[in-house]
Amino acid sequence: MxxxxxxxxxxxxxxxxxxxxxxxxxxxxxxxxxxxxxxxxxxxxxxxxxxxEENFDAQQIGDRSKRLPEKIAQRLIDAGVEQDEAIKRVEDLFKAAGIKTAIEKPKKNDDSEEKPSPYPRTGYLLFLSQQQIDRAVEELLARDGEKPSKAEAKAILDTDHSVDMAMFGRMVADDAAYNVDAxxxxxxxxxxxGSTPDFDYFTAVDDLAEEGEETGAGMIGTVQMMxxxxxxxxxxxxxxxxxxxxxxxxxxxxxxxxxxxxxxxxxxxxxxxxxxxxxxxxxxxxxxxxxxxxxxxxxxxxxxxxxxxxxxxxxxxxxxxxxxxxxxxxxxxxxxxxxxxxxxxxxxxxxxxxxxxxxxxxxxxxxxxxxxxxxx
Structure with missing residues (x-):
């Protein structure tokens, strides 16, 4: 039944x-x-x-992001691991799990002073529960640089699913074994x-326009609504x-x-x-x-x-x-x-x-x- x-x-x-x-x-x-x-x-x-997340236990809700390797690495750094070593341990974990990560390369002809993140990211949005993130941090600290096996990596990233993952499912493109059926x-x-969109025509007034003896709107626009x-x-x-x-x-x-x-x-x-x-x-x-x-x-x-x-x-x-x-x-x-x-x-x-x-x-x-x- x-x-x-x-x-x-x-x-x-x-x-x-x-x-x-x-x-x-x-x-x-x-x-x-x-x-x-x-x-x-x-x-x-x-x-x-x-x-x-706002009304029940926030620990029940997972994170869905390309930046989960960075989140794990940052927590390793907070625990006293050097940045390069933290990144290496995280890369080892995801490599053992068969989930591809990459560090963002500088864009060509980019003259901005902002440097790309040194942390690896997954190629797609990855769903992990807070318990899986916590376990990854604990295991990587306890192993002290020892690489995990595939089975160990899967045990870390594929147990203790969050409630939202259990409800809405998870798809991992690199390995279907990590998928969770919604x-x-x-x-x-x-x-x-039946209904169709309407348009709202709006204006915004410049509060200091009168001081310059100006008239009219500071900006004009439209937004659709239904x-x-x-x-x-x-x-x-x-x-x-x-x-x-x-x-x-x-x-x-x-x-x-x-x-x-x-x-x-x-x-x-x-x-x-x-x-x-x-x-x-x-x-x-x-x-x-x-x-x-x-x-x-x-x-x-x-x-x-x-x-x-x-x-x-x-x-x-x-x-x-x-x-x-x-x-x-x-x-x-x-x-x-x-x-x-x-x-x-x-x-x-x-x-x-x-x-x-x-x-x-x-x-x-x-x-x-x-x-x-x-x-x-």
Whole structure:
């Protein structure tokens, strides 16, 4: 029996630019033949990782960087190892692990006084947990210059995964043996109705212009923005999470924290400009022993407000009906289901889920997992 936790949310975002493409425009997608606002899964996963780091144990969150060899070397130097020796030990570790590193070479015709870093870097973003970094430092200090074997290097860099690595996975291009299969899938958030970008024309005033008897703006510009009610979806493969973390208790806590982070996080793109600090108006969570089920098709036909009912109430009715249809047609009834909502949105799920609050929701999920999984 495979246990999965599906998390569905409806969230309205006012004029904002939380996720943009290479042209500076809000990301979008065609769904149901209609252009919609879109926020990429990468953007929201980054926000979830930051929420974890700021609100839970920071040691649960790993580092993803090309500069991890430098971080390890710097800690060796802080422990009293000479710089050249620290760099050599770090290079030996990554070479034994089969992960390529290189020291940045000076650029041709570069007349700047800034010198390239003397520390090696990986050729791509490498994901390591804080425990793996700590162990690398401890082992390299204890070995006192002795080169590690491949097996020893793998033991250092491929055990004690961080929670975010266990959830979102790790890919190491040089050696697939270091890969970690993601136990959490996060969908791109997508508008439940048609929408197109608008332009904000703005000016900035020079505060000292009047002293020089000048008029007009100090600068002029435009920024694109978009506003939508979006459907958000993520699913947790609890068995995969437990395997990656090698602990049922840690996996239960991680699942509980992920749900809170999914609900409470917000990507920070242009947030100082637009202050789009909203929370979901509806969250529906289903614990299943079948397979993950997205309810996005509830919004293939764009949602419009009806007389006497807001867009978000119509959307919650649509989402609840999709959930009923799935249960009726396929028989995929959840082991447990919970809903939390603003105003009347949660009423749509009266026969489908137990009404709850965020604090109660995470506690309930933990209790359900303890009941259906136990100490396996």
């Amino acid at each position: 495979s246990i999965v936790i599906d998390i569905h949310a409806l969230q309205t975002v006012p004029p904002s630019l939380i996720n943009r493409d290479d042209t500076g425009a809000p990301k979008s997608a065609i769904f149901g033949g209609v252009p919609r606002q879109r926020v990429s899964s990468q953007s929201w996963k980054r926000a979830i990782r930051r929420y974890f 136990s959490v899938q996060v969908a791109h958030a997508i508008g439940i109705h 506003s939508s009610t979006m459907y958000r979806y993520a699913t947790i493969n609890f068995d995969g999470l437990r395997k990656n973390l090698d602990s049922v208790d840690t996996a239960r806590l991680a699942a509980e924290h992920f749900i809170e982070a999914f609900v409470s996080s917000m990507p920070t793109g242009k947030i100082n400009t637009f202050a789009n600090q909203t929370l979901p108006e509806l969250v529906y969570v289903a614990v299943r022993d079948t397979r993950p089920i997205s309810l996005v098709n509830a919004f293939e036909v764009p949602v419009e407000a009806k007389q006497g009912a807001s867009r978000r109430k119509v959307a919650s009715d649509r989402l609840a009906q999709e959930a009923r249809d799935v249960e009726s047609v396929y028989g995929f009834k959840p082991l447990a289901a919970y809903v939390m909502g603003i105003g009347e949105t949660a009423d749509s799920f009266a026969e489908l889920a137990e009404k709850t609050t965020l604090q109660e929701l995470t506690q309930n999920i933990n209790e359900v997992l303890e009941r259906v999984v136990g100490d396996q």
